[in-house]
Amino acid sequence: MKMVVQVKLLPTPVQASALEATLHSCNEAASWVSEVAFAKDMKRNFALREHTYTEIKQRWGLGAQAAQHVIKKTCDAYRTLAANAKAGNLGKPWSKRYRRATQKPIAFRPEGAQPYDDRMLSWQITERRVSIWTVHGRVKDVAFTAAPEQLATLALYRRGESDLVYRDGMWFLLATCEVPQAALNTDPAGFLGVDLGIVNIATTTDGQTMAGRELNRIRVRERTLRTKLQKKNTPSAKRRLKKRRRKETRRARDINHKIAKHVVAEAERTGRGIALEDLTGVRERVRLRKPQRATHSSWSFAQLGSFIAYKARRAGVPVVYVDPAYTSRTCAECGHIDKANRVSQAWFACRSCGVVAHADRNGSRNIRARAEELWRRGAQSTAPDPPPKPGRGTGRKRSTTTSGARCASPSL
Structure with a gap:
């Protein structure tokens, strides 16, 4: 590679x-x-x-x-x-x-x-x-x-x-x-599901959480400082802006590398594959209020996914991409889907069976289940599916099953 x-x-x-x-x-x-x-x-x-x-x-x-x-x-x-x-x-x-x-x-x-x-x-x-x-x-x-x-x-x-x-x-x-690169593990002992988010950057089915609260505070502080310096528009403010312009990018890249390295090392150690959500076009599908747009768009999930993919490819760990539809609303125990199941950002409470769990961990378990189902069907390929051609009428309705998922040996 x-x-x-x-x-x-x-x-x-x-x-x-x-x-x-x-x-x-x-x-x-x-x-x-x-x-x-x-x-x-x-x-x-x-x-x-x-x-x-x-x-x-x-x-x-x-x-x-x-x-x-x-x-x-x-x-x-x-x-x-x-x-x-x-x-x-x-x-x-x-x-x-x-x-x-x-x-x-x-x-x-x-x-x-x-x-x-x-x-x-x-x-x-x-x-x-x-x-x-x-x-x-x-x-x-x-x-x-x-x-x-x-x-x-x-x-x-x-x-x-x-x-x-x-x-x-x-x-x-x-x-x-x-x-x-190492030979691909074609018989993984299950999958390590990874749920990506804003508050918690990555949450795995093992219960490990890479929290992003401190990073979000840093991003807000940097964005506020950037706005003040742009309004000031003095020579010293411009010099300071130029000096700080790539600081947040470098920090995000460093953290994404560390998270990807940890996830791949854990999957390789336990002989498992990695299950990720296919977040292609997520910014176009989600409608947000103006105060939420900067926070939602500032973290580079595509970069984190690519880092996990190439590190997994080098280690011979298979990566499966699944449809993310309703993973945050589906109960990992009974499969009940309801918008009311997600009682808050942090907690999930099933309206059918009553189970209470951490919301992101519940989502990672759903991602893992879809990946295992896809793997059992033998739906394997050497590269992710190409994106649909742009134009009118190309949008597709998200399914609640794994039929829209993709399975791939990681590529970069």
């Missing part, structure tokens, strides 16, 4: 100047290639190369490999744009956002990432040095730092391209690694 290892470069001022000039030249060339591709309606690599390759080398002084990567990066950007438009991520075709994205050429930021292959970049991992191509010539002995585990992964499994990234005044290399 593919993994990306991020290492931090420690260039000297002269080396950093050469790297910055390289990114600016490559992205300026990519923006020009994008204009040519848009004007000629030509988004394929080889066809576009005939019209741009020679001028890129002459006009910006890029090498052969760099010029080809610039063209490829442009084609990949248009391919991504087309995929987002097809999936409905840009809104309806008549919306302002859709027209703004599709009716003009793609522009690349001056400091956007640039891919490198082994002809342009060589690693000396034991010495923690890289030699990298720039528009000012080959820059050698650029120091980098990484954790011991990252160094071991780079030395054993690095394959393919690496991306040069400039972010928040720091330089990084994102190296692609082909890491071996």
